[in-house]
Amino acid sequence: MSATVDKRRLILDAAVRVFARQGFHTCRVSDIADEAGVAYGLVYHYFPSKETILDTLFLERWNLMLATIEDARAADLAPREKLQRIASFIVESYRHDPDVMKVIVVEVTRAANTFGRTHVERIMQAYEGIARIVEQAQATGVFRRDVDALFAAQAFYGLVEQVLTQWIFSAGEVSAEEFERIKLAIVEMICVGLDG
Amino acid sequence: MSATVDKRRLILDAAVRVFARQGFHTCRVSDIADEAGVAYGLVYHYFPSKETILDTLFLERWNLMLATIEDARAADLAPREKLQRIASFIVESYRHDPDVMKVIVVEVTRAANTFGRTHVERIMQAYEGIARIVEQAQATGVFRRDVDALFAAQAFYGLVEQVLTQWIFSAGEVSAEEFERIKLAIVEMICVGLDG
DNA sequence: TTACCGATTGACTGGTCAGTCAGATGAACC
DNA sequence: GGTTCATCTGACTGACCAGTCAATCGGTAA
Structure with missing residues (x-):
C-alpha cells in the first residue's frame, strides 16, 4: 500500500469492468491485469484465485x-x-x-x-x-x-x-x-x- | 431417426440435466455424451457446437x-x-x-x-x-x-x-x-x- | 452378395489459460 | 555500501477440453 496507488483496488476496479464487458467465465485473468495496467503475476499477489x-x-x-x-x-x-x-x-x-x-x-x-x-x-x-x-x-x-x-x-x-x-x-x-x-x-x- | 430411440432428443435431455447440475461453462461436452449414454462424437453429429x-x-x-x-x-x-x-x-x-x-x-x-x-x-x-x-x-x-x-x-x-x-x-x-x-x-x- | 450411406464410435489435436515461480525493483533503514 | 522485505514482473507449465476425423457399424435396396 503506497501513497501513490492502491494496486489491489486498481485490480478490483479493472475486474469489474472486464467481468461486466466479457463475463466472468469468458474473460482471462490476463484481461484483468491488462485492464488494470499491471503485471499478470500481481493479480495473484493480491488474490488467491x-x-x-x-x-x-x-x-x-x-x-x-x-x-x-x-x-x-x-x-x-x-x-x-x-x-x-x-x-x-x-x-x-x-x-x-x-x-x-x-x-x-x-x-x-x-x-x-x-x-x-x-x-x-x-x-x-x-x-x-x-x-x-x-x-x-x-x-x-x-x-x-x-x-x-x-x-x-x-x-x-x-x-x-x-x-x-x-x-x-x-x-x-x-x-x-x-x-x-x-x-x-x-x-x-x-x-x-x-x-x- | 430410428423406431427405437431418437438420439438427438436423448442428447438434448441429457444436456438439460448436466447444465442444471454443473452449469453450462463448467461442464464438458463429454459429460453430456456420458449422461446420454452416447459416444462423444455423436453430439457433434447432431449439433455444431x-x-x-x-x-x-x-x-x-x-x-x-x-x-x-x-x-x-x-x-x-x-x-x-x-x-x-x-x-x-x-x-x-x-x-x-x-x-x-x-x-x-x-x-x-x-x-x-x-x-x-x-x-x-x-x-x-x-x-x-x-x-x-x-x-x-x-x-x-x-x-x-x-x-x-x-x-x-x-x-x-x-x-x-x-x-x-x-x-x-x-x-x-x-x-x-x-x-x-x-x-x-x-x-x-x-x-x-x-x-x- | 455387394454397394451405398447415414449413424455411431472414440482417439487425437491444437489452442487456451489458471496458477506458479524465480527473479527484478525499489524503498527504508543501518 | 549493504541488507531486508514487500511489491512487482512476465515467461512458463501442466491440465483441460472443444471440436475433428478416419474408421466401423448396420440397415436398405438393387
Missing part, C-alpha cells in the same frame, strides 16, 4: 446492501418509506456504478445455484431483512396480513432486479428522470398493484 | 412461452385470468421439468448479456406480449392507467422468475399445494399489492 476477485466484489457491495436494509428496517419511518429507501439504494448503486450491479446480477445472484453455496445464504439475508419490514407493517395493519412476508419480499426484490436487468439489456444511457421515476414506480407497484 | 445445444433448449421452451402469452392475450378472458394463465404455464413448466427452467433462468439470461444478442430480442418479446395485455386492460379501465405497461410486465415476469429462483435455491421438493398457492399469489400480488 480468479473466483476470489468475484467474491470480493460481490461481498463489498452486498454488505452495503444488507446494512441499508437493516438501517431501513430499524428506522422510524412508514413501511412504504422503508421500502423506498431500499429501492433507492439499489437504483443509486446502479446509477453510480452500473458495472458492479451488472456483475452481481448476472454473474453472482443468478449463478449462486451452481457454485458458491456461501453466497446463497447472504442473498437470502436480504430477502429476510425485507420480509421483516413487511411483517412489521402487517403487525401494525399498514400492509395486508394475507400475503406471505417472504413472498412479498421476493416480489419486491424480483421487481428491482428485473428493472436492473432491463437497463443492462438495453445497454443505453438511462436518464436522471428515468432513475427517479422508476424509484417511485417500484414502491408504488408493490404497494398498490395494478387494479384500477 | 456446445452452445447450439443451449440455444436449442432455450428456444424450444421459450417459443412455447411466447405462444402461451399470445394465446392468453387473444383469449376472451378478464385481464386477471390472462395473467393467471401465463403464471400457471411458467409454474407448471417448472413443476414438469425444473431442470429446463433452471437452465433458462440461470444460463440463458446470463448469456444474453455477454453474447447471444438474438435471445435478448426473444426475451423482450415476452415482456412486450405481457405489456400488451396490460395495455388492453388499461384501455377498458380494469387496470390503472398511471402505470407504464412495460414496467408492469417487468414486475410480473420479475416476480415469477424470482419465485423460480427461490425454488432453485432451496433445492428441495416443492409440494403440490405450494405450486397451486403460489400461482394464485403471484397474480394477486401484482393486481392488488401490499397496501391493507
Whole structure:
C-alpha cells in the first residue's frame, strides 16, 4: 500500500469492468491485469484465485446492501418509506456504478445455484431483512396480513432486479428522470398493484 | 431417426440435466455424451457446437412461452385470468421439468448479456406480449392507467422468475399445494399489492 | 452378395489459460 | 555500501477440453 496507488483496488476496479464487458467465465485473468495496467503475476499477489476477485466484489457491495436494509428496517419511518429507501439504494448503486450491479446480477445472484453455496445464504439475508419490514407493517395493519412476508419480499426484490436487468439489456444511457421515476414506480407497484 | 430411440432428443435431455447440475461453462461436452449414454462424437453429429445445444433448449421452451402469452392475450378472458394463465404455464413448466427452467433462468439470461444478442430480442418479446395485455386492460379501465405497461410486465415476469429462483435455491421438493398457492399469489400480488 | 450411406464410435489435436515461480525493483533503514 | 522485505514482473507449465476425423457399424435396396 503506497501513497501513490492502491494496486489491489486498481485490480478490483479493472475486474469489474472486464467481468461486466466479457463475463466472468469468458474473460482471462490476463484481461484483468491488462485492464488494470499491471503485471499478470500481481493479480495473484493480491488474490488467491480468479473466483476470489468475484467474491470480493460481490461481498463489498452486498454488505452495503444488507446494512441499508437493516438501517431501513430499524428506522422510524412508514413501511412504504422503508421500502423506498431500499429501492433507492439499489437504483443509486446502479446509477453510480452500473458495472458492479451488472456483475452481481448476472454473474453472482443468478449463478449462486451452481457454485458458491456461501453466497446463497447472504442473498437470502436480504430477502429476510425485507420480509421483516413487511411483517412489521402487517403487525401494525399498514400492509395486508394475507400475503406471505417472504413472498412479498421476493416480489419486491424480483421487481428491482428485473428493472436492473432491463437497463443492462438495453445497454443505453438511462436518464436522471428515468432513475427517479422508476424509484417511485417500484414502491408504488408493490404497494398498490395494478387494479384500477 | 430410428423406431427405437431418437438420439438427438436423448442428447438434448441429457444436456438439460448436466447444465442444471454443473452449469453450462463448467461442464464438458463429454459429460453430456456420458449422461446420454452416447459416444462423444455423436453430439457433434447432431449439433455444431456446445452452445447450439443451449440455444436449442432455450428456444424450444421459450417459443412455447411466447405462444402461451399470445394465446392468453387473444383469449376472451378478464385481464386477471390472462395473467393467471401465463403464471400457471411458467409454474407448471417448472413443476414438469425444473431442470429446463433452471437452465433458462440461470444460463440463458446470463448469456444474453455477454453474447447471444438474438435471445435478448426473444426475451423482450415476452415482456412486450405481457405489456400488451396490460395495455388492453388499461384501455377498458380494469387496470390503472398511471402505470407504464412495460414496467408492469417487468414486475410480473420479475416476480415469477424470482419465485423460480427461490425454488432453485432451496433445492428441495416443492409440494403440490405450494405450486397451486403460489400461482394464485403471484397474480394477486401484482393486481392488488401490499397496501391493507 | 455387394454397394451405398447415414449413424455411431472414440482417439487425437491444437489452442487456451489458471496458477506458479524465480527473479527484478525499489524503498527504508543501518 | 549493504541488507531486508514487500511489491512487482512476465515467461512458463501442466491440465483441460472443444471440436475433428478416419474408421466401423448396420440397415436398405438393387
